Amino acid sequence: MQVFAKNDPRLDNKKTKTYLLPGFIDAHCHILPSGLDLLKCNLRTCTSKDEVLEKVADEFGNHNKEGWFHATQYDQTKFEGAHHITRHDLDKISDSTPILLRHSNGHASVANSAALRAAGVTRETPDPEGGEFVRDAAGEPNGVLLEKAHEFVTSSAPAPTTEQMVEAILRAGESMSSFGITTATDMMTGRWNLAQELEAYRLASERGCKIRLRLYVQWADVLSSRAIDPALFEELQSAMDPTKCKVLGLKVFADGAIGSATAAIKSKFLTTGGQGQLIYPEEKLAEIIAKIDAAGYSCAVHTIGDYSTDLVMDAYEKTDDPKRHRIEHAMILSEAQIERMARLGSHLTVQPEFLMRFGHAYRVQLEPEIAANLKPVRSLLDAGIPLSFNSDRPIVPGNPWDGIAAAIQRPEGFNPAENITLEEAIGLxxxxGAQANFEPEFVGKLEPGFAADHQVYNEKPHPGATPSAVFMDGKLVQGSTD
Ligand SMILES: [Zn+2]
Known part of the structure; x- marks a missing residue:
């Protein structure tokens, strides 16, 4: 068994100094972007407009001015009044170098005028389907970009080279391994160039990446008009050592996020009065999921709101084996939806750390009753839904112990009846995570026949603890055993 039982004498014997856990498995995160973000301006601690602008101006001073200036973890819900920064604020820092502040939820950003120009956005540019260039009273884009509009401008920034990608993946692996993580799943491979990214993941695994790499590829890179050549896709995958690096399936987005009022919900967002937005019209989403299923891939759908989650379950219900497919997030769920999800048997990935990091945003956006019951893990477990805990880094720092802490004692304002035990949380x-990655017989347990991925603690493992050593495939990758 991977976790010591509560009454296991080893946990209480003061003379026993060493505790062993299986390596953590982060089955929903963004590996390459995490590695890239480790080098960007981070706005996580900024709680006012002025603080954001000060920090950006400060770090912009050290920027080479050639490429784009990127900042991460922008979050207007922490400001008084929750009003966004606009391009006019950023233009005071530079009106010639593109500046882009990415929202902490990854679904929105603020661009300065140079970034809008570089992306070719003018007042005549129509809003993309499933996105919005927020405009001022005169109809001019004000720099705030939601969903597909955010993706559109973001994708105009220069892409990293393959070598920069490999270095970023190795950097992300190093950082995750220091938290005791030994396997991670990237949930959006192909955001720049699928072939190049698959190559970069393979190279990183061959150069000793400290985590096993699992990949969910953006569906459109494989099954739409802009798809990769199937023979090349096959070739890139067969060059990988599947124990170290492999493609698990295809990823689809059904809706947005709560912080930016873009999740598709049945109630209304308190800030906008709206119900969020679907990324694809209902029939199109069903068509995409059916196509992925028919092509034999596992499908993972991002759905935060209760409205979009119904649509995902409708589509999964029509497949031969819903257990092959995954549901990502499903943060707002009614009792009836929980029952239905349990009947389907699709795996649900849950990010408990969100409650700790975004509680303020949830309360700004949602009715108190709905906010309090987000991510009802106790109910999900009791209903028998196959679950895993994961981080979704880089939108949160992603130390698994923080997620575990938020699940065993939900932060103030979240229904404590949904707390679970420490043992259950470590198991998830x-x-x-091994179940989420369809390899429950390979990793995730300290049992004969499993890969030797484990973490060593010199004290009883608990939130806040740091592993003194981490092993991947029997090799020491972090810390020491002295
Ligand atoms: Zn994600």
């Missing part, structure tokens, strides 16, 4: 961040 270890063999739960």
């Amino acid at each position: 961040y270890t063999h739960g």
Whole structure:
């Protein structure tokens, strides 16, 4: 068994100094972007407009001015009044170098005028389907970009080279391994160039990446008009050592996020009065999921709101084996939806750390009753839904112990009846992740026949603890055993 039982004498014997856990498995995160973000301006601690602008101006001073200036973890819900920064604020820092502040939820950003120009956005540019260039009273884009509009401008920034990608993946692996993570799943491979990214992941695994790499590829890179050549896709995958690096399936987005009022919900967002937005019209989403299923891939759908989650379950219900497919997030769920999800048997990935990091945003956006019952893990477990815990880094720092802490004692304002035990939480961040990755017989447990991925603690493992050593495939990758 991977976790010591509560009454296991080893946990209480003061003379026993060493505790062993399976390596953590982060089955929903963004590996390459995490590695790239480790080098960007981070706005996480900024709680006012002025603080954001000060920090950006400060770090912009050290920027080479050639490429784009990127900042991450922008979050207007922490400001008084929750009003966004606009391009006019950023233009005071530079009106010639593109500046882009990415929202902490990854679904929105603020661009300065140079970034809008570089992306070719003018007042005549129509809003893309499933996105919005927020405009001022005169109809001019004010720099705030939601969903597909955010993706559109972001994708105009120069892409990293293959070598920069490999270095970023190795950097992300190093950082995750320091938290005791031994396997991670990237949930959006192909955001720049699928062939190049698959190559970069393979190269990183061959150069000793400290985590096993699992990949969910953007569906459109494989099954739409802009798809990769199937023979090349096959070739890139067969060059990988599947124990170290492999493609698990295809990823689809059904809706947005709560912080930016873009999740598709049945109630209304308190800030906008709206119900969020679907990324694809209902029939199109059903068509995409059916296509992925028919092509034999596992499908993973991002759905935050209760409205979009119904649509995903409708589509999964029509497949031969819903257990092959995954549901990502499903943060707002009614009792009836929980029952239905349990009947389907699709795996659900849950990010408990969100409650700790975005509680303020949830309360700004949602009715108190709905906010309090987000991510009802106790109910999900009791209903028998196959679950895993994961981080979704880089939108949160992603130390698994933070997620575990938020699940065993939900932060103030979240229904404590949904708390689970420490043992359950560790299980969800270890063999739960192995289930999410469809390899429950390979990693996630300390048992004969499993890969030797484990973490060593010199004290009883608990939130806040740091592993003294981490092993991947029997090799020491972090810390020491002295
Ligand atoms: Zn994600």
